[in-house]
Amino acid sequence: MTLGMSNTFQxxxxxxxxxxxxxxxxxxxxxxxxxxxxxxINRKKTGKSSSWFAWGLLVSTSIDKPIHFLINSVFGxxxxxxxxxxxxxxxxxxxxxxxxxxxSYFPEDPYxxxxxxxxxxxxxxxxxxxxxxxSETDLTFTFSSVIVTYHETNxxxxxxxxxxxxxxxxxxxxxxxxxxxxxxxxxxxxxxIGGDKTQSCRLNVRMSAALTLAGCLVLKAAYMIYTNFKxxxxxxxxxxxxxxxxxxxxxxPKLRIWNECMVNAAEGHRQKVSHxxxxxxxxSELSRTGDNIGHCQKxxxxxxxxxxxxxxxxxxxxxxxxxxxxxxxxxxxxxxxxLMLCSLxxxxxxxxLAIFFGSAATQRVNDCRLHPNDTMCEVPLGTYLNEIYGGxxxxxxxxxxxxxxxxxxxxxxxxxxxANGAQFLYSLLYLLLIYNITLISMEYDWGTxxxxxxxxxxxxxxxxxxxxxxxxxxxxxxxxxxxxxxALMHWMLGQAISTIxxxxxxxxxxxxxxxxxxxxxxxxxxxxxxxxxxxxSICWWAFTYRREGFIPQMYGSxxxxxxxxxxxxxxxxxxxxxxxxxxxxxxxxxxxxxxxSSGIVGRIVPAELYCGHDLPDLKIS
Numbered sequence: 340m341t342l343g344m345s346n347t348f349q350x351x352x353x354x355x356x357x358x359x360x361x362x363x364x365x366x367x368x369x370x371x372x373x374x375x376x377x378x379x380i381n382r383k384k385t386g387k388s389s390s391w392f393a394w395g396l397l398v399s400t401s402i403d404k405p406i407h408f409l410i411n412s413v414f415g416x417x418x419x420x421x422x423x424x425x426x427x428x429x430x431x432x433x434x435x436x437x438x439x440x441x442x443s444y445f446p447e448d449p450y451x452x453x454x455x456x457x458x459x460x461x462x463x464x465x466x467x468x469x470x471x472x473x474s475e476t477d478l479t480f481t482f483s484s485v486i487v488t489y490h491e492t493n494x495x496x497x498x499x500x501x502x503x504x505x506x507x508x509x510x511x512x513x514x515x516x517x518x519x520x521x522x523x524x525x526x527x528x529x530x531x532i533g534g535d536k537t538q539s540c541r542l543n544v545r546m547s548a549a550l551t552l553a554g555c556l557v558l559k560a561a562y563m564i565y566t567n568f569k570x571x572x573x574x575x576x577x578x579x580x581x582x583x584x585x586x587x588x589x590x591x592p593k594l595r596i597w598n599e600c601m602v603n604a605a606e607g608h609r610q611k612v613s614h615x616x617x618x619x620x621x622x623s624e625l626s627r628t629g630d631n632i633g634h635c636q637k638x639x640x641x642x643x644x645x646x647x648x649x650x651x652x653x654x655x656x657x658x659x660x661x662x663x664x665x666x667x668x669x670x671x672x673x674x675x676x677x678l679m680l681c682s683l684x685x686x687x688x689x690x691x692l693a694i695f696f697g698s699a700a701t702q703r704v705n706d707c708r709l710h711p712n713d714t715m716c717e718v719p720l721g722t723y724l725n726e727i728y729g730g731x732x733x734x735x736x737x738x739x740x741x742x743x744x745x746x747x748x749x750x751x752x753x754x755x756x757x758a759n760g761a762q763f764l765y766s767l768l769y770l771l772l773i774y775n776i777t778l779i780s781m782e783y784d785w786g787t788x789x790x791x792x793x794x795x796x797x798x799x800x801x802x803x804x805x806x807x808x809x810x811x812x813x814x815x816x817x818x819x820x821x822x823x824x825x826a827l828m829h830w831m832l833g834q835a836i837s838t839i840x841x842x843x844x845x846x847x848x849x850x851x852x853x854x855x856x857x858x859x860x861x862x863x864x865x866x867x868x869x870x871x872x873x874x875x876s877i878c879w880w881a882f883t884y885r886r887e888g889f890i891p892q893m894y895g896s897x898x899x900x901x902x903x904x905x906x907x908x909x910x911x912x913x914x915x916x917x918x919x920x921x922x923x924x925x926x927x928x929x930x931x932x933x934x935x936s937s938g939i940v941g942r943i944v945p946a947e948l949y950c951g952h953d954l955p956d957l958k959i960s
Contacts, residue, residue: 348563349375352393355897356576357587357799359384360594361647364898368608368646371895372581373781374774396562399555417840417853419539422453422463423532425484428498430491452507454530455517458487459507461499463530465843465852483534494522543840575799581781582795582805584897585935588904596647596902600933601654601889601949604896605666611648615641647898653930653950656889656943663778664882666894671882674771681768682875685868692861696728732834732860740836745854754838754855761832765871769825772874773813775881776821778894780813782886788935789890794914804910804937828870834863889933889943890917903934911937919943 353375355363363370363382370382380390457463463485489498497519501507510519517524578584588594602608614620619638664671703723707716715723724730729738743750787793796806813821842853886892893899906920918940921931930950933943943949 346375348566349377349394349397350579351566351577352390352397353377353379354577354579355379355383357578357583357591357594358576360578360584360587360897360901364596364647364901365645369604369896369898372578372584372897372900373895374777376774393562397559416540417543417842419481419541420465420841420843421481421539422465422843423482423485423534425534426457426461426463427484427486429486429488430495431488432491451524451530452517454485454487454528455510455524456504456507457485457530458489458494458498458524458528459501459510459519460504462504463532464504465845481539482532485530485532488529488531490522490527493520493527496520497522577799578897579798580796581785581893581895581897581900582797583799584900585795585904585907586797586800586805586910588901589907589910594901595905596898597649597905598950599652599654599898599902600905601656601891602652602899602902603660603892604894604899605668605892608646608898609648609650609652611645611650613643613645617641651950653948656931656933656945656947656949658887658889658945660885660887660892662883662885663775663782663894666778666892667775667882674775674878675882677771678768678875678878681764682871685864685871689865689868692728692864696724696861699727700724729858729860729862731862732837732858737834737837737839737858737860739856740859741857743838743855743857746852750855754840754857757836757857758833758838761836762829765828765832768874769828772878772881773821775878776817777813779881779884780817782884782892782894785893786886786888786890788915788917789888792914792916794912795910802910803912804914824870824874828867828874831863831867831870834860835867836864889945905934906932907935907937909937916940 350373354372355370359382360370362384367382371379377391377394380387380394383390452466453463489495507517510517512518522528576587578587599608617638667674700720703720707713710716727738743753784796794804794806836857836859838855839858840853840855842851844851891899891902903917907915915935915937917935918933919931919942920934920936920940930948931944933949
């Protein structure tokens with residue numbers, strides 16, 4: 340909901356006012372309507388700086404932009420582990436390697452500080468350095484007791500003889516093995532934790548992220564309230580839809596583009612160049628057509644260019660149109676490259692996991708064929724693979740990929756970036772998808788004007804000839820499936836790669852410690868890959884979208900809208916329609932004319948030249 344409101348206000352900020360249309364068309368040739376693209380701000384005549392500031396404010400306080408990291412970081416689960424409180428000593432006259440191998444944490448036992456502290460100081464404690472923690476097996480569980488088994492002859496005199504825990508690290512030899520006299524950790528001393536087994540998972544609230552997020556939302560809400568309050572009892576002049584552009588052009592003849600009734604959007608248009616001759620000009624005679632032929636093309640300071648000079652621009656009426664990709668140009672190429680790069684990366688990762696997955700399954704089948712009585716073979720193959728590759732993910736079933744530095748603020752930011760980076764990148768791709776679908780939806784509605792009469796959706800006027808209920812978003816049949824797809828994709832990416840936090844307490848120093856681990860799950864990686872390929876396919880379909888019809892392509896082009904209003908002077912209750920409006924007594928006999936009208940329109944004559952008015956004084960009369 341917050342993202343939808345942000346997109347709405349981004350569209351308002353980047354839209355042009357009705358009084359700026361002619362200036363924008365004259366200086367830049369064209370501008371888009373109906374999208375929240377920030378590049379449209381550069382087509383404004385005034386208020387560019389404030390519009391860029393407002394657009395940046397909305398983007399920086401939107402949940403689909405950098406605040407995306409904060410919204411997913413306010414609440415975060417973590418495992419909270421507590422060392423066993425009860426230490427039970429078990430002296431034995433026989434303590435060998437075989438006995439040590441039965442320990443829960445062998446072969447890490449020689450480096451296990453917790454077991455050594457239980458033996459030497461009588462307290463099983465976790466160190467501040469995670470490298471000296473026990474094995475990660477069952478590390479997410481808390482046990483009530485630990486049994487310390489030690490060699491009676493070699494180790495009895497060292498049992499529970501110190502309370503200086505920091506000095507225990509001095510008993511580590513050059514191989515980083517805890518050793519005192521003939522008593523060696525892992526060989527003569529071994530620990531088995533047991534007793535009651537509990538799992539402590541707590542929900543953390545990160546106040547720094549919560550306060551930053553609250554500040555951003557308050558700032559956004561304040562701007563929205565101010566904008567709405569400021570617009571009260573004022574005439575609305577911002578053109579948010581192509582219907583607004585058509586209405587503004589129909590009400591003010593100066594905004595109309597004459598003689599271009601069949602020119603498609605993104606096609607070349609004629610320019611009127613007022614040139615001051617200088618020494619570089621090869622021909623001193625000025626061009627009668629307005630083109631600067633015969634004059635220097637490099638010295639731009641001697642040219643005054645008018646891109647909306649109403650010069651005659653006849654076009655042959657043809658029904659077939661080019662695709663969306665030809666209209667977007669370089670923008671479409673950059674979108675395709677980003678989509679293909681992301682899709683190929685995810686496909687590569689999925690293939691790698693599939694190879695590992697298949698190899699593990701084959702190895703398991705072969706091992707069970709050779710050792711059918713092994714207890715591990717009693718575990719179903721699917722359960723076994725889920726345990727080593729994460730299954731469907733989640734807080735308990737994900738597999739550790741890497742460990743970040745403990746007790747480090749940089750690790751916290753890195754964990755935020757890893758956990759939300761994939762979703763953030765997908766959000767940007769989703770915006771590109773919505774941008775393309777918006778252009779297609781707009782083009783579809785525009786093409787309908789040639790087939791049947793309909794009322795325009797407008798925001799600057801109201802009445803019986805207009806649709807009053809205007810939604811800045813896509814139609815429901817398109818918007819709801821797109822939102823459901825986006826929510827599913829975000830969920831899959833969040834399960835595919837994420838971070839978990841493990842916190843523990845150093846009972847000696849009475850300080851808490853934490854460490855983040857990067858985890859992954861195989862099935863969500865595969866499912867998110869399938870969804871990404873589906874999204875890429877939809878974008879490719881959007882790029883190849885084409886519409887048949889004689890009405891020129893629009894795709895949000897203000898110039899195409901203003902070119903269709905030369906005969907539009909009123910709006911009927913049944914709406915308007917686009918078609919042939921040729922009137923021999925008003926129009927140039929060499930060309931036919933087409934456009935929008937609330938009256939009766941004729942059928943377009945194929946392969947005929949369409950242009951429209953040729954005499955400039957007709958638009959005054």
